[in-house]
Amino acid sequence: MTAEQLLTADLHSIGEPRGEEHGRAQLIRDTWAEVEPRVEEMGRLFYATLFRIAPESRDLFPVNMEVQRSRLMRALVHVVQMIDQPDELVPFLEQLGRDHRKFGVVAQHYEAVGEALFTAIGTTAGPSIWTPAVRDAWVDAYAVVSTAMRAAAQAERGPASWLGRVVAHERLGWDLAIITVQPGEPVPYRAGQYVSIETPQRPRLWRYLSPANAPREDGTLEFHVRAVDGGWVSRAIVAHSRIGDTWRIGPPMGRMHVDPASERDLLMVSGGTGIAPIKALLEEIAERPEQPRTQVFVGGRTWDDLYDFTSLRKFSYSNTWLDVIPVVEDDQGTSGAERGTLADVVTRYGAWSDHDVLVCGSPAMIRATVSRMLVAGTPLDRIKYDPFTMD
Numbered sequence: 001m002t003a004e005q006l007l008t009a010d011l012h013s014i015g016e017p018r019g020e021e022h023g024r025a026q027l028i029r030d031t032w033a034e035v036e037p038r039v040e041e042m043g044r045l046f047y048a049t050l051f052r053i054a055p056e057s058r059d060l061f062p063v064n065m066e067v068q069r070s071r072l073m074r075a076l077v078h079v080v081q082m083i084d085q086p087d088e089l090v091p092f093l094e095q096l097g098r099d100h101r102k103f104g105v106v107a108q109h110y111e112a113v114g115e116a117l118f119t120a121i122g123t124t125a126g127p128s129i130w131t132p133a134v135r136d137a138w139v140d141a142y143a144v145v146s147t148a149m150r151a152a153a154q155a156e157r158g159p160a161s162w163l164g165r166v167v168a169h170e171r172l173g174w175d176l177a178i179i180t181v182q183p184g185e186p187v188p189y190r191a192g193q194y195v196s197i198e199t200p201q202r203p204r205l206w207r208y209l210s211p212a213n214a215p216r217e218d219g220t221l222e223f224h225v226r227a228v229d230g231g232w233v234s235r236a237i238v239a240h241s242r243i244g245d246t247w248r249i250g251p252p253m254g255r256m257h258v259d260p261a262s263e264r265d266l267l268m269v270s271g272g273t274g275i276a277p278i279k280a281l282l283e284e285i286a287e288r289p290e291q292p293r294t295q296v297f298v299g300g301r302t303w304d305d306l307y308d309f310t311s312l313r314k315f316s317y318s319n320t321w322l323d324v325i326p327v328v329e330d331d332q333g334t335s336g337a338e339r340g341t342l343a344d345v346v347t348r349y350g351a352w353s354d355h356d357v358l359v360c361g362s363p364a365m366i367r368a369t370v371s372r373m374l375v376a377g378t379p380l381d382r383i384k385y386d387p388f389t390m391d
Contacts, residue, residue: 025084027137032080035124043069046120054112060103062204083141090148095253097149099196101160102250105153110146117142158251162187164221166245172307175227176273177238178212181247186219189252191284192277192358194386196250197223201236206250210360212276214283221249224273224308254386256358258285258292264356264382266294269342269369271361275308278360282315282322291321295355299327299342299365306337343372351377359385 035042047065051058061068075096082089118138122130164187168180189195191214196206212222227235258266258281266285270278275298285291296316300306306326316322326337327345338345342365346352357378359366366385374380 024137024140027134028080028083028141031121031125031129031134031138032076034129035121038124039073040069042120042124043073045123046072046116049119050112050116053115054109057109057112060105060109060204062202079141079145083144086144089144091255093145093148094152095251097152098156098251099253100149101153101156102196102248104160107150110150114139114142114146156251158188159185161251162249164247164249166241166243166247167220169241169243171238173304175238176307177225177241179223179225179237179241181221181223181249183219183221183249186215187221187249187252189215190257191215191280192256192258193252193254194277195221195252198248198250199233199237199241200245200247201240202233205233207231207233207237208253210254210273210277210280212279214280214287222276224276226273256281256360256384256386258358259356260288262292262356264292264354266292267346267352267355267357268294268296269299269346269357269359269361270296271299271342271365271369272305274360274362274365275312276360278358279308279312281358282312282319286315286319291319292356294322296322296324297327297338297342297346298324299329299345299361301329303328303337341368343369347372347376353377353379353382355382357383359383 047061047069078092079089082092118135121138122135125134162183162185164181164183166179167182168178170178172178187195189211192210194208194210196208198204198206209223209225212224213220225234225237227238254277256277268278268281278296282294282296285294296312298306298309298312303326306328309324309326312324316324325345327342328337328339329341340348342361346369352373357373359369361369370383370385373383
């Protein structure tokens with residue numbers, strides 16, 4: 001199996017399952033391989049079916065469904081990849097179930113979603129692919145998904161979401177802003193996690209953002225937001241957020257963390273606004289009695305993309321356990337940065353086989369960097385990243 005195949009299979013789901021469970025998982029993956037080239041058609045059919053059999057569910061979604069369809073597909077891909085790895089899949093589903101409380105999802109909605117899903121996949125795949133055995137495999141898989149999500153939602157006693165007021169909006173450029181939000185009560189997240197947010201400019205269009213700070217006594221959350229092409233929410237946040245706006249914040253999600261029990265040194269690799277969860281983790285580490293020796297690579301296409309490098313380097317001056325290296329792809333030779341992609345530069349330094357590794361950034365950056373690190377010899381089980389955070 002190549003590094004790219006490892007990554008496609010999800011880095012945390014590599015294994016060799018056996019027997020009946022493996023057979024069901026293979027049926028699901030084979031079906032998905034047939035459906036994936038027509039995934040947009042399948043997504044439209046899914047929501048058309050859902051809104052027909054459960055018309056009240058339409059009010060849970062935004063008017064423009066493009067982002068929602070994309071998010072559904074990403075969630076399905078993740079479930080397909082992890083279906084025979086319950087130790088990894090179930091915690092993700094539990095987080096998703098708690099997160100869906102903010103929509104007002106009830107038990108009947110799960111039943112309607114299952115029916116719509118089977119209809120959409122079966123119709124898209126066609127009768128020659130959608131055999132009774134294949135349908136049974138998908139029914140069993142969805143039972144795992146819905147059971148985990150519903151159980152977690154029903155067990156949760158905290159708020160379904162939190163309201164917060166924008167108290168600062170710092171525009172760093174035409175496409176980048178730092179937003180500070182003051183929730184009415186603290187959001188119980190851990191450094192490195194992400195939350196979903198809804199803004200008044202884009203109602204019912206949720207976007208995932210990672211706080212750039214560890215939890216504070218005053219509860220404030222700092223978000224780094226870059227406007228991306230086609231990003232309905234990110235562009236509205238950067239250009240139109242105003243002090244006094246009320247944001248709605250969903251439950252924390254994600255598995256990025258630094259194990260305090262680990263005795264290994266730490267490598268962090270971040271691109272773009274992926275620096276936000278890295279900064280939060282560094283703040284948390286700084287408060288521990290002992291800190292691991294930590295190397296951080298911060299990358300971008302140009303020096304201007306390293307928008308927060310100055311504050312990160314200043315932080316390293318007062319924390320001797322931390323070293324920060326800037327990386328740019330297009331360097332005119334005046335910045336003192338390493339030249340190349342993050343994948344190039346990080347692996348140029350070696351295999352990092354004796355380090356714990358965290359990677360944060362765009363999906364393309366994560367894919368390229370982790371693939372190269374695996375080829376270089378970085379152990380698979382040492383690498384952490386969140387595969388589901390990016391829109």
